Amino acid sequence: MIELRDVSIRIGDCQLNDISLKVETGQYAVLMGRTGLGKTTLLEAICGLRRVTRGRILVQDQDVTDWAPGDRMIGYVPQDLALFPSMTVAQHLGFALRFRKRSASEISTTVHQVAAELGIAHLLSRGVRNLSGGESQRVALGRAIAFQPTLLLLDEPLSALDEQTREAMHQVLRNIKERRQVTTIHVTHNSEEAAALADSYLNLDQCVPSHVSATKPKTFG
Amino acid sequence: MGGISASFVLLIVLLLAADVLFTSPSDFIEAIRKPEIRAAFWLTILTCSVASILSVFVATPLGYLLSRYDFPGRRLVDVLVDIPIVLPPLVLGLSLLILFHLPLGSNAWKLETWLRDDVGFPVTYRWPAVVLAQFSVACAFAVRTMRVTFDQISPRAEDVARTLGCTRGQAFMLVALPQAWRGIIAAGTIAWARALGEFGPILVFAGATRMRTEVLSTTVFLELSVGQLDAAVAVSLIMVLMAIIVLVLLRSLRLGLSS
Numbered sequence: 001m002i003e004l005r006d007v008s009i010r011i012g013d014c015q016l017n018d019i020s021l022k023v024e025t026g027q028y029a030v031l032m033g034r035t036g037l038g039k040t041t042l043l044e045a046i047c048g049l050r051r052v053t054r055g056r057i058l059v060q061d062q063d064v065t066d067w068a069p070g071d072r073m074i075g076y077v078p079q080d081l082a083l084f085p086s087m088t089v090a091q092h093l094g095f096a097l098r099f100r101k102r103s104a105s106e107i108s109t110t111v112h113q114v115a116a117e118l119g120i121a122h123l124l125s126r127g128v129r130n131l132s133g134g135e136s137q138r139v140a141l142g143r144a145i146a147f148q149p150t151l152l153l154l155d156e157p158l159s160a161l162d163e164q165t166r167e168a169m170h171q172v173l174r175n176i177k178e179r180r181q182v183t184t185i186h187v188t189h190n191s192e193e194a195a196a197l198a199d200s201y202l203n204l205d206q207c208v209p210s211h212v213s214a215t216k217p218k219t220f221g
Numbered sequence: 222m223g224g225i226s227a228s229f230v231l232l233i234v235l236l237l238a239a240d241v242l243f244t245s246p247s248d249f250i251e252a253i254r255k256p257e258i259r260a261a262f263w264l265t266i267l268t269c270s271v272a273s274i275l276s277v278f279v280a281t282p283l284g285y286l287l288s289r290y291d292f293p294g295r296r297l298v299d300v301l302v303d304i305p306i307v308l309p310p311l312v313l314g315l316s317l318l319i320l321f322h323l324p325l326g327s328n329a330w331k332l333e334t335w336l337r338d339d340v341g342f343p344v345t346y347r348w349p350a351v352v353l354a355q356f357s358v359a360c361a362f363a364v365r366t367m368r369v370t371f372d373q374i375s376p377r378a379e380d381v382a383r384t385l386g387c388t389r390g391q392a393f394m395l396v397a398l399p400q401a402w403r404g405i406i407a408a409g410t411i412a413w414a415r416a417l418g419e420f421g422p423i424l425v426f427a428g429a430t431r432m433r434t435e436v437l438s439t440t441v442f443l444e445l446s447v448g449q450l451d452a453a454v455a456v457s458l459i460m461v462l463m464a465i466i467v468l469v470l471l472r473s474l475r476l477g478l479s480s
Contacts, residue, residue, distance in 0.1 A: 047384045070386035082377035086399035099386030143385065 001025045002046065002151050002183055007055030009045045011038055018055070021202055025060075026181040030194040033204035039187045040079065042204065043153045046185070047074045060150055070099065072151075075144030075182075079156045081136055083128040083143075089115070090124040092139050096147035114142045117179070118172060134165040138172065145176060152176075154186040158193060170196045237461060244454045252455035257431045258440055262459065265436040268348065269416040272355035276363040276412035277405055284367025284408075285393060289376060305361040310421025313357055317426040321345050350427035351434055355416035362415050363408040370404025371397065410471045414464055437463075 002023045009016045016038045023029040033039055044050040046057055048069035057065045064072045075096075084092060093111040102110070115121040118138040123131065128139060137157055144152060154173075158166045174197065177184065185202070188194055194201065252258055286292070287299060305313060321333040321344060337343035344350050378400075379392040387395065420438040427434040429443055437460050444453040 044380075049380050049383065068388075069380075069383040070388070072384070074384060076381060076384045078377055078381060080375070080377055082375065082381045084378050084382070084396050084399075086396075095382070096385035099391070143381075147385070 001058075001060055002185065003058040003061075004046070005056045005058070007042075007045065007057060008053045009038070009041055009050060010053050011041050014038070015053070016041060019204075020055075023183055023185060023200065023202075025183055028177050028184045028186065028197055028199045029202050030198035030200075031185055031187045031202040031204060032189065032191075032194060035189070037204050039204055040155055043076070043155050043185065043187065046151075047076045047153055048072055073147075073149045075147070075149035075152045077137075077140045077144050077152075077154045077157050079159065081140040081157075083136060083139060085127075085129060087128065088124065089120060089126055089128060089131075089139050089142075092128065092143040093124075093146045095143055100147060110146055114146045117175070118142045132165075133161050134168065137161065137165075137169055141172070141176070145180065145182065148180070149182060152182045152184040154184065156187050156189070158188070158190070166193070173197055240454055240458055240461070244451060244458060248451040249455045249458065252452045253459065255452070257435065258437075258452070258456060258459075260432045261435045261437050261440045261456075264348065264351070264434075265417065265438075265463075268351045268355055268436060269413050271352050272359050272416040273363075273409050273413040275352070275356050276360040276416075277367075277409045279360055280363035280367045280408055280412075281398070281401070281405060282393075283364050284369075285371050285397065287364070287368045288371035289379075302361055302364050305358045306365075310358075310419070311425055314354060314422035314425025317350075317354060317357065317422060318345065321426075345426065346428045346430065346434060348427070348434060351423050351436055354422035354426045355419045357422060358419055359412035359415040363412040366408040366411055367401070367404055370401050370407070373404075374400050406471055410468065413467055417460060417464060417467075 002021075004019050004021045007016070007019045009019075019042065031039055031042075041050060045052050048064070048067060052065060055065075056063050059072060059074065084095070087095070090111050093114050094107045097107045097110060111124070112121065115124055118141060120135060120138045120142065123135060123139070128136065131139065141154075141157070158169050161169060170193065173186075176182065177197070186194075186197060253262075283302070287295065287302075308316075321336075322331055324331055333343070333345050342349065344353065374397060376397075379387075379389075379396050382392040382396045383389065418438065420442065423429075423434070423436060423439060424442065429435060429439045431443070435443065437456055440456045441453045441460075444450075444456060
């Protein structure tokens with residue numbers, strides 16, 4: 001479960017004000033809203049990469065507002081994927097497990113399980129520079145879910161894919177949802193994508209210049 | 222535009238050609254047979270290499286900090302790093318000399334005296350002074366190179382690494398640094414080349430004692446000062462050759478690694 005209580009975040013000259021939302025455990029929520037509203041900023045704040053100026057962030061009823069990003073147990077797939085160019089696919093999938101003091105055999109088992117789940121077992125020894133868009137998406141997704149996070153944040157993960165690959169990725173995401181029951185927030189502009197995946201919808205329309213900050217808090221979810 | 226560009230390239234070619242035409246193979250061989258010049262050659266290789274390794278070692282984290290973080294005093298640090306680049310070389314040497322010999326406190330404590338008597342590592346007018354003089358300038362260029370390198374690497378991958386459990390330091394070591402190897406090689410090359418050409422600070426801070434603190438740039442000066450123009454030009458050509466060899470070697474290393 002993820003809950004935001006009156007969260008405000010500063011973004012340059014703008015400010016996201018008093019955002020409150022709640023997604024229940026295992027739910028797949030799609031976050032929509034116009035470009036530039038601050039959806040990415042909100043995800044960054046949830047996973048700890050951006051400070052909130054006010055409010056609290058709760059994951060599984062624990063206040064993680066002041067926690068380091070790595071302690072929040074949140075898997076994050078940014079829009080640009082941000083793969084590690086110097087690492088192989090297997091190293092991506094095992095990356096988070098290395099910092100959770102898992103044994104080498106446990107890491108290896110998990111890496112192969114996740115790779116099989118995402119259909120990238122044949123890519124494990126390859127680098128990531130020459131992967132296709134769909135393959136890169138799967139690697140980024142695998143890296144984010146391998147350590148069994150309690151929350152998964154997907155920032156327009158399918159926006160750069162062609163129609164066919166996107167549909168295949170819809171199936172991958174549905175499979176993850178069914179098998180892992182991980183609470184998910186998925187940012188997208190695509191209403192078909194939202195319809196194909198969402199259990200619930202969030203709509204963000206509150207990024208206003210700070211000098212005309214909204215006076216009435218809005219609640220989503 | 223081609224003509225303007227060609228004029229600079231032509232100037233460099235003409236300068237090198239003039240040096241080659243001025244000297245003869247016999248002058249060249251005679252110069253490299255001199256024990257003083259041989260000693261200067263090996264000291265140059267050693268000090269340039271140490272200064273360049275130290276520069277990369279310092280410039281990599283500093284370039285990263287300047288590129289990624291907006292810490293208090295960042296602008297001041299940014300300006301300070303550039304000072305050795307714009308400072309007249311003799312002033313830099315003089316500043317180093319003063320730093321090591323400035324009496325401090327009631328008992329007139331001096332850095333050089335402490336290093337010599339307590340640590341057993343005298344610096345001024347010895348080879349460590351050559352390294353420090355070269356490092357002071359070379360490192361500034363290396364920091365600039367590393368900063369540009371990290372500016373060109375998106376911080377997003379490091380951000381994601383942090384969500385996966387890395388500390389900032391681990392994200393730097395495991396994610397940013399492996400992506401920066403081309404910049405590290407470039408910074409090392411630039412630092413080495415700068416150290417090779419350094420003269421003013423070395424002359425003031427390390428002196429020009431033959432067989433002790435004499436590097437090739439000092440040799441050119443010493444040979445000129447005693448009217449040995451042939452030897453000075455021969456040593457200059459040795460320096461040109463060294464610079465070309467280092468640049469070609471490192472460039473081919475970069476190409477080899479990238480292919």
